[in-house]
Amino acid sequence: MSTQSRSPKRLPVLPIVVGGVAILLVLAVVLTRGGSDDGGSDVGEAAAVEVSGGSLSRLDDTATDPELGALAPEISGVDFDGNAVAITNDGRAKMIMFVAHWCGVCQEEVPEVVGWLADNPLPPEVDLYLVSTGVDETRPNYPPSEWLDEESWTAPAMLDSEDFAAATAFGLPAYPYWVFVAADGTVVGRVTGGLGADVLDSLAVNLAAL
Amino acid sequence: MSVDTVNVFFAAGAVLGFALLTAFTVVVAAARRSEAAAEWRDVIVESFGPHALVLAAVLAVGAVGGSLYYSEIVDWEPCEFCWYQRTAMYPLAVITVIAAWRRDHGVGRYVYPLAGIGTGLAGYHYLIQNVPSLAPETCSLAVPCTTKLIWEFGFVSMPLIGVATFLAIVALTWIDRAFHTRETKPSAGT
Numbered sequence: 001m002s003t004q005s006r007s008p009k010r011l012p013v014l015p016i017v018v019g020g021v022a023i024l025l026v027l028a029v030v031l032t033r034g035g036s037d038d039g040g041s042d043v044g045e046a047a048a049v050e051v052s053g054g055s056l057s058r059l060d061d062t063a064t065d066p067e068l069g070a071l072a073p074e075i076s077g078v079d080f081d082g083n084a085v086a087i088t089n090d091g092r093a094k095m096i097m098f099v100a101h102w103c104g105v106c107q108e109e110v111p112e113v114v115g116w117l118a119d120n121p122l123p124p125e126v127d128l129y130l131v132s133t134g135v136d137e138t139r140p141n142y143p144p145s146e147w148l149d150e151e152s153w154t155a156p157a158m159l160d161s162e163d164f165a166a167a168t169a170f171g172l173p174a175y176p177y178w179v180f181v182a183a184d185g186t187v188v189g190r191v192t193g194g195l196g197a198d199v200l201d202s203l204a205v206n207l208a209a210l
Numbered sequence: 211m212s213v214d215t216v217n218v219f220f221a222a223g224a225v226l227g228f229a230l231l232t233a234f235t236v237v238v239a240a241a242r243r244s245e246a247a248a249e250w251r252d253v254i255v256e257s258f259g260p261h262a263l264v265l266a267a268v269l270a271v272g273a274v275g276g277s278l279y280y281s282e283i284v285d286w287e288p289c290e291f292c293w294y295q296r297t298a299m300y301p302l303a304v305i306t307v308i309a310a311w312r313r314d315h316g317v318g319r320y321v322y323p324l325a326g327i328g329t330g331l332a333g334y335h336y337l338i339q340n341v342p343s344l345a346p347e348t349c350s351l352a353v354p355c356t357t358k359l360i361w362e363f364g365f366v367s368m369p370l371i372g373v374a375t376f377l378a379i380v381a382l383t384w385i386d387r388a389f390h391t392r393e394t395k396p397s398a399g400t
Contacts, residue, residue, distance in 0.1 A: 009253060009256070010253070010256050010257045011253065011257035012257075013257050013258055013260075013261050014261065017261075017265065020226065021223075024219055024222045024223050024226065025219055027218070027219075027222055028215045028216070028218040028219035028222060029211075029215055031218050032212060032214040032215045032217075032218050102357050103356070103357065104339065104342035104356030104357060104358070105342045105356060107342070108342055138213075138284075138286075139357065139359065140357060140358050140359065140361055
């Protein structure tokens with residue numbers, strides 16, 4: 001019997017690579033054929049916002065926020081159904097949450113707030129608003145109307161304008177962004193980032209007691 | 211070609227790449243104990259060895275081209291971690307192209323550290339995309355690193371494509387080295 005060693009057989013690498021790339025390309029074209037329809041939402045995702053009163057400066061540092069005690073601007077616009085929404089100095093304390101649909105931290109914070117509200121009703125003296133801003137249809141999790149529907153968001157939600165007038169008026173530096181307004185209309189806190197249920201609960205209680 | 215098509219193309223390529231890398235790793239690991247696995251390893255090294263550096267260069271240049279396509283044509287501004295990964299991938303493209311041109315089979319000493327750093331950065335980026343609470347706690351106005359600009363098949367994002375690319379470049383560089391080491395070794399019994 002011959003014990004001659006065989007050299008390993010060779011696969012046709014270049015045809016395999018070229019064929020593989022071609023298959024991936026065809027697969028990509030087939031999977032995305034007619035795929036630009038994002039689900040057919042007819043709801044506007046941005047709308048005009050009217051701002052009155054002085055705008056707040058952009059928040060640089062929560063600890064040394066120069067706008068604490070300043071009168072909050074008043075904004076009015078519409079929600080995702082086209083109903084009027086106004087965040088004004090109406091004698092009630094407010095928690096205002098600015099979110100962007102594509103922001104991962106916002107995507108964690110919204111269900112956190114929904115869960116918190118389900119377990120802990122807001123103090124009667126406090127209102128909660130969401131402002132959907134930073135809308136960009138080229139970014140993930142678009143449209144925000146569907147996202148908030150899926151998250152079962154029920155509190156008033158205002159659409160920011162295409163030039164983010166509401167966010168700018170409140171000095172938004174990053175997402176998510178919370179602004180807390182006392183019943184007398186003054187800003188008592190501005191903070192970026194997800195707060196979570198426990199912090200929100202104590203903030204709401206403190207806000208009601210002001 | 212739409213951006214969606216390009217996304218799916220890169221994502222499907224990454225999935226295929228991970229499948230091949232897994233199979234390759236299993237074969238190489240099993241080759242120490244199994245003759246059949248050793249034969250398969252040899253087939254892979256013999257088949258891909260002569261082209262491995264060119265394929266690594268094509269992958270690295272393709273990754274650079276892809277990143278420039280997204281930032282310069284689609285207008286997606288790179289986030290901080292994307293930039294860090296670019297600092298690993300862009301030199302890799304230059305190094306692997308020169309290595310393929312000069313047939314430098316010792317290029318692994320430059321490729322492995324760069325690709326290793328790139329893999330670590332891309333892996334961490336993928337992690338914070340999926341667990342945003344691990345990341346800096348806010349999303350910057352422009353380009354937060356937690357945003358999944360690409361999200362295909364329910365798990366493939368841009369940094370995961372980066373991980374697949376870095377690892378594939380490492381594997382191809384290893385194959386090139388293994389092939390040429392074997393080729394230059396004197397045959398047993400001669």
